[in-house]
Amino acid sequence: MVDGKPLRIGVAGLGTVGGGVLKLVSANADLLSKRTGRPIQVVAVSARDRSRDRGVDLSNVRWYEDAADLAVDPDVDVFVELIGGSDGIAKQAVEAALAAGKHVVTANKALLAHHGAALATKAESAGLTLAFEAAVAGGIPAIKGLREGLAANNIREVHGILNGTCNYILTEMRTTGRDFADVLADAQRLGYAEADPSFDVDGVDAAHKLAVLTAVAFGAHVDFKSVHIEGIRHVSALDINYAQELGYRIRLLGIARRTEDGIEQRVHPCMVPITSPCGATDGVFNAVVADGDFVDKVVLVGRGAGAGPTASAVVADLVDIARGRSTPTFGVPAAALEPAKAAPLSRRRGRYYVRLMVVDRPGVIAEIAATLRDQNVSMEAFLQRGRAPGEAVPVVWTTHDTDEAAMQQALATIASLDSVLEPPRMIRIEDF
Amino acid sequence: MVDGKPLRIGVAGLGTVGGGVLKLVSANADLLSKRTGRPIQVVAVSARDRSRDRGVDLSNVRWYEDAADLAVDPDVDVFVELIGGSDGIAKQAVEAALAAGKHVVTANKALLAHHGAALATKAESAGLTLAFEAAVAGGIPAIKGLREGLAANNIREVHGILNGTCNYILTEMRTTGRDFADVLADAQRLGYAEADPSFDVDGVDAAHKLAVLTAVAFGAHVDFKSVHIEGIRHVSALDINYAQELGYRIRLLGIARRTEDGIEQRVHPCMVPITSPCGATDGVFNAVVADGDFVDKVVLVGRGAGAGPTASAVVADLVDIARGRSTPTFGVPAAALEPAKAAPLSRRRGRYYVRLMVVDRPGVIAEIAATLRDQNVSMEAFLQRGRAPGEAVPVVWTTHDTDEAAMQQALATIASLDSVLEPPRMIRIEDF
Numbered sequence: 001m002v003d004g005k006p007l008r009i010g011v012a013g014l015g016t017v018g019g020g021v022l023k024l025v026s027a028n029a030d031l032l033s034k035r036t037g038r039p040i041q042v043v044a045v046s047a048r049d050r051s052r053d054r055g056v057d058l059s060n061v062r063w064y065e066d067a068a069d070l071a072v073d074p075d076v077d078v079f080v081e082l083i084g085g086s087d088g089i090a091k092q093a094v095e096a097a098l099a100a101g102k103h104v105v106t107a108n109k110a111l112l113a114h115h116g117a118a119l120a121t122k123a124e125s126a127g128l129t130l131a132f133e134a135a136v137a138g139g140i141p142a143i144k145g146l147r148e149g150l151a152a153n154n155i156r157e158v159h160g161i162l163n164g165t166c167n168y169i170l171t172e173m174r175t176t177g178r179d180f181a182d183v184l185a186d187a188q189r190l191g192y193a194e195a196d197p198s199f200d201v202d203g204v205d206a207a208h209k210l211a212v213l214t215a216v217a218f219g220a221h222v223d224f225k226s227v228h229i230e231g232i233r234h235v236s237a238l239d240i241n242y243a244q245e246l247g248y249r250i251r252l253l254g255i256a257r258r259t260e261d262g263i264e265q266r267v268h269p270c271m272v273p274i275t276s277p278c279g280a281t282d283g284v285f286n287a288v289v290a291d292g293d294f295v296d297k298v299v300l301v302g303r304g305a306g307a308g309p310t311a312s313a314v315v316a317d318l319v320d321i322a323r324g325r326s327t328p329t330f331g332v333p334a335a336a337l338e339p340a341k342a343a344p345l346s347r348r349r350g351r352y353y354v355r356l357m358v359v360d361r362p363g364v365i366a367e368i369a370a371t372l373r374d375q376n377v378s379m380e381a382f383l384q385r386g387r388a389p390g391e392a393v394p395v396v397w398t399t400h401d402t403d404e405a406a407m408q409q410a411l412a413t414i415a416s417l418d419s420v421l422e423p424p425r426m427i428r429i430e431d432f
Numbered sequence: 433m434v435d436g437k438p439l440r441i442g443v444a445g446l447g448t449v450g451g452g453v454l455k456l457v458s459a460n461a462d463l464l465s466k467r468t469g470r471p472i473q474v475v476a477v478s479a480r481d482r483s484r485d486r487g488v489d490l491s492n493v494r495w496y497e498d499a500a501d502l503a504v505d506p507d508v509d510v511f512v513e514l515i516g517g518s519d520g521i522a523k524q525a526v527e528a529a530l531a532a533g534k535h536v537v538t539a540n541k542a543l544l545a546h547h548g549a550a551l552a553t554k555a556e557s558a559g560l561t562l563a564f565e566a567a568v569a570g571g572i573p574a575i576k577g578l579r580e581g582l583a584a585n586n587i588r589e590v591h592g593i594l595n596g597t598c599n600y601i602l603t604e605m606r607t608t609g610r611d612f613a614d615v616l617a618d619a620q621r622l623g624y625a626e627a628d629p630s631f632d633v634d635g636v637d638a639a640h641k642l643a644v645l646t647a648v649a650f651g652a653h654v655d656f657k658s659v660h661i662e663g664i665r666h667v668s669a670l671d672i673n674y675a676q677e678l679g680y681r682i683r684l685l686g687i688a689r690r691t692e693d694g695i696e697q698r699v700h701p702c703m704v705p706i707t708s709p710c711g712a713t714d715g716v717f718n719a720v721v722a723d724g725d726f727v728d729k730v731v732l733v734g735r736g737a738g739a740g741p742t743a744s745a746v747v748a749d750l751v752d753i754a755r756g757r758s759t760p761t762f763g764v765p766a767a768a769l770e771p772a773k774a775a776p777l778s779r780r781r782g783r784y785y786v787r788l789m790v791v792d793r794p795g796v797i798a799e800i801a802a803t804l805r806d807q808n809v810s811m812e813a814f815l816q817r818g819r820a821p822g823e824a825v826p827v828v829w830t831t832h833d834t835d836e837a838a839m840q841q842a843l844a845t846i847a848s849l850d851s852v853l854e855p856p857r858m859i860r861i862e863d864f
Contacts, residue, residue, distance in 0.1 A: 026725075027725075028586060032583075032833060033649070036585060071635065141581025143579065144573075144577070144580060145573050145576070145732075148576060148748065148751070149573025149748055149754065151745075151748050152743070152751060153460070277733065292744060294452070294456050294743055294744040295571035295734065295735065295741045296741060297734060298733070299731070299732070300731070301729070301731040302727065302730035303727065303728050303729075308726040312582065312724060312728055316580065316581055316582065316584050325580075325757045328676060331467055331469050333469065
């Protein structure tokens, strides 16, 4: 199975993660060789800037300008793609590597979310491994945990905090009382958020990861286009305070659930109990919770980003390859993946938090209550603090279990009331 | 690698876990066959009581009186040992199975704690798999997580709640205010604790699991005899209340740490911050926290016992075998395991909680304080509530970082004071 021959790696992309991989493979070389029975050697790299010091001696390593050339280097056994992006050079290079008979390890969730099934088919038909532990939840062994550790189970649901930037922003908003824009600006200064933060704060990054996790959990085709996506731009300090008061935290969650209508996939802000696994996960950490028919709930928490944790995940995949282990890409052979069948969000049944800004005058609450009654939406708790006759005041309530379709209908009607001054803010409650 | 041929299983021991495995393999047969490319079939079993209904049709399955006969059945590919016990029939049968060229899957932590290295050597020299995910932390994929998911890391420390019975008892004591003996009796009535609870409450079961986890984490020989073991019989409702007041929970933890003196392994009650992963894990749940040099901390939480979760772990091992995957038993080949070198507990440096029952009279505190000063033990917080001149009152303090040896010396001196009425209760504080 393994014969002591070095496993030769080509690393495309030497940013934060690529630099971390080089550092890890060098620092823990003896350990890796002891664990796998063979050395893991970086023999070639590609990156835009050749002059930058990456803290590792690269003098004996072949340099390529173009990742696609590195991908077909005849002396490379495994192509490690750390470039990013769903298309363009990353996709070309990965396809070239597979066509040239090389295993591929990637941290690229966008690529997998858009082309995962096609790439898995290519890899498996050539007897190659396509591995991507680092693409979801950073250093947490979430892919291995689901695909192998919980392989005996029908997974009923998987959910988690999949974007550390959003979780950092929401945590900071709560602990400092500041508003979204203010905390985001700080996060950008500190390097926790990108200059263009939209992939993170609009939920796209979490949705990429959720689509990949869903495929692994349910043995189904990656179906990114069916993910319902809402980001955190509309979450206000006011809502975070109300959440606390009601015993909840606001988190951006990715949730995938098998339902009678198909697989439901959604990324949006949720209220979750403060002591639930996701409620208790603050700051830049990620959490993944899987619910299997025999194992029940399993919770995995750790660092979701950063050079060290992501490199740990990339090299775990290399260790598997070096040990001669391989598993179907998404847990079942690509040809046997279940066709994507998306359950519409309108069929969600659950609880809701709603906040309105209304004119404080007699009859407003009666009007809202009548609208809810007409849609069969049953109120659970209702909060209105202080009075300011004739001025804008927040009105907050939570509902008992309600259909999403009815809730949306009620919100549309409420939004059109004269006394309602801003679009209603609705946050789904998940009592995990 | 896999060829569609059924993987034929022999299950020895049909108690709670064995019954769960039969049920899982039957209920999720299609799923398992889809994930592995071949059917997983139970073809033979052994158990003492043939007549008991286990809710699964066993009419086409061969029955053995003796597990050692089942172990050498020529039509069995994998021997699943669910008998338990460090020696006797479980050990004989596992050795017989390996000698007959069969893979072994076991949930038997006692067997592995005492004979793990020898069995690993036997298995590996014959090219066989010895797998034991179910032996540690029930349904949590802790062994796979460490041995494969975090394989790129030098593990610095692993700790966790490894015994659900103890965690249930400690949680009940806190939430109901009742004493140990009372809660234990209830747990026995409910089936959460054995008639003879000593393996659980005296820390032996947790120590077996810790010894196995340590071997996997550090690639070292299983060294059960070096585990320092204290159970929870001495934890009182009083200490649990003081812990709460100080911001801690009392947990029975297993802790393994690489130190300059060797590997430290200990099982004892700890005070951990209420919001730490182990502090937040209540009831029958288990938690495992690993700290790796690149990944930092990873937390895994789930059900540590019960038919379903344990069967999930056993069958995950079968899925690996069916997929043709194998990994060195303890993460590095048995021949390359590091010799056990135990770090003495006397070298521990950390914080301590101490409670005394003293006679309430002038000068007592001064006497205790002088003893601590003489041993260079620096007090952090000190609590004495109420007064009852001439009677017994509790006195509690916590220390700054202190050497275990100095602490033990100070406690011995304090215990000998006339005004100290009971042996001092000391609980180590771990600020994870």
